[in-house]
Amino acid sequence: MRELFRAERLPVLQNRTYETAAAAHASPTGDVVLVQDPQTGLVFNAAFDPSKLSYDADYQNEQACSGVFRQHLDSVAAIVDRYLAGRTLIEVGCGKGAFLELLRERGYAITGIDPAYEGENPDVIKAPFEAGLGLSAEGVVMRHVLEHMQDPLSFLNAIATANGGRGIAYIEVPCLDWICAHRAWFDIFYEHVNYFRLVDFDRMFGRVIDRGHVFGGQYLYAMVNMATLRAPRASAQDLIDLPGDFMAGVERAGALAGGAARRNAIWGAASKGVIFATHLMRRGVTFDVAIDINPAKQGRYLPVTALRVASAAEGAALLAPGDNVFVMNSNYLDEIITQSNNAYSYITVDHEQLL
Structure with missing residues (x-):
């Protein structure tokens, strides 16, 4: 093999x-x-x-x-x-x-x-x-x-x-x-x-x-x-x-998360978000919340990292304008920007773009 x-x-x-x-x-x-x-x-x-x-x-x-x-x-x-x-x-x-x-x-x-x-x-x-x-x-x-x-x-x-x-x-x-x-x-x-x-x-x-x-x-x-x-x-x-x-994107994402005095959120608390958080948090990166629109996930905790999952509304109460939102899947980017009133700095992890 x-x-x-x-x-x-x-x-x-x-x-x-x-x-x-x-x-x-x-x-x-x-x-x-x-x-x-x-x-x-x-x-x-x-x-x-x-x-x-x-x-x-x-x-x-x-x-x-x-x-x-x-x-x-x-x-x-x-x-x-x-x-x-x-x-x-x-x-x-x-x-x-x-x-x-x-x-x-x-x-x-x-x-x-x-x-x-x-x-x-x-x-x-x-x-x-x-x-x-x-x-x-x-x-x-x-x-x-x-x-x-x-x-x-x-x-x-x-x-x-x-x-x-x-x-x-x-x-x-x-x-x-x-x-x-x-x-x-x-x-x-x-x-x-x-x-x-x-x-x-x-x-x-x-x-x-x-x-x-x-x-x-x-x-x-x-x-x-x-x-x-x-x-x-x-x-x-x-x-x-x-x-x-x-694996080079792990370090690049870590630099984006830790390079400014901003809170960090993950949007998309499914497979990609869980693995993204696991790798980054093990390297000392801090995330304040994971956001997901699936009600069955909200208020619960992700495996290993124990990052809490919030609704879009709850996430908005925890974040300030300009905070980092790591978008786990760029297919959902426009939907996420609309749901969050274009209030944050959006980073699409599959294209490593800061928007």
């Missing part, structure tokens, strides 16, 4: 929040050792231990509170419509059910599966996927699931087998090429075992019906024929290395 990247003691579930600061400080951690298998070309965390992870109601990864993200879901639904309109669907890993409900509104007969589901839809099974559930459909949706599976090929094979070896699948995952190009060290998470590129899906499936990028290039998608799943084989051209200056 070729080692690409190493980070120690990251939160094992960066989207799990805690009721008290003490519980957050004591939250479990794990190491990340990214390697590439030269035979398959796949990139994964060789130090991953699945026994550390437990998805429950305290795991909050709902992004549909944002209008920007809802627009993304609409664009994904349009891709699904293009190939699966009128067909029965299963959504594996439906989360809190936002995309599932969107597809139901568009007329799909769809069953969801997710152990962290909190709603009351009788067509959602609150459990991990397994073949014994006896589910089958003409199409399968897997949005941000495959990166969590320790053995993605076996997981895909289990779904294909449970579905009678048939079906078209829409798969969406974070894009490793985008992470490398943007030096997005804050996008390396413990619970993401795998890191994919478009070429990986060309190798894993004999027929890729459609493929591309969504959400400003941060995610990639592939519409694939599940019957053509195969063991990938890599060539020398498929080998990858992370940029030599991949």
Whole structure:
């Protein structure tokens, strides 16, 4: 195996929040050792231990509170419509059910599966996927699931087998090429075992019906024929290395946070924000608050750093005009500026721009 990247003691579930600061400080951690298998070309965390992870109601990864993200879901639904309109669907890993409900509104007969589901839809099974559930459909949706599976090929094979070896699948995952190009060290998470590129899906499936990028290039998608799943084989051209200056942004962000007599806030208390805060606070940088518009996160504490999550209104009461707001995802920048009345100095961490 070729080692690409190493980070120690990251939160094992960066989207799990805690009721008290003490519980957050004591939250479990794990190491990340990214390697590439030269035979398959796949990139994964060789130090991953699945026994550390437990998805429950305290795991909050709902992004549909944002209008920007809802627009993304609409664009994904349009891709699904293009190939699966009128067909029965299963959504594996439906989360809190936002995309599932969107597809139901568009007329799909769809069953969801997710152990962290909190709603009351009788067509959602609150459990991990397994073949014994006896589910089958003409199409399968897997949005941000495959990166969590320790053995993605076996997981895909289990779904294909449970579905009678048939079906078209829409798969969406974070894009490793985008992470490398943007030096997005804050996008390396413990619970993401795998890191994919478009070429990986060309190798894993004999027929890729459609493929591309969504959400400003941060995610990639592939519409694939599940019957053509195969063991990938890599060539020398498929080998990858992370940029030599991949982690340089940590020091630059630290200098911006500590270079003036300003308060510092993180806007976006989800995965990127949690990892950003973990790296920076371990280097002595002080953050006064994390802001997030997801009500389920507000008033709770982020893992490891125990940074408290506030609403936009509460954040405004804690900050002064001109204070630093580190925007965790530039896709949301315009939305954040509007919600905060353009009162702060905004730093987009994925472009390292001060606005």
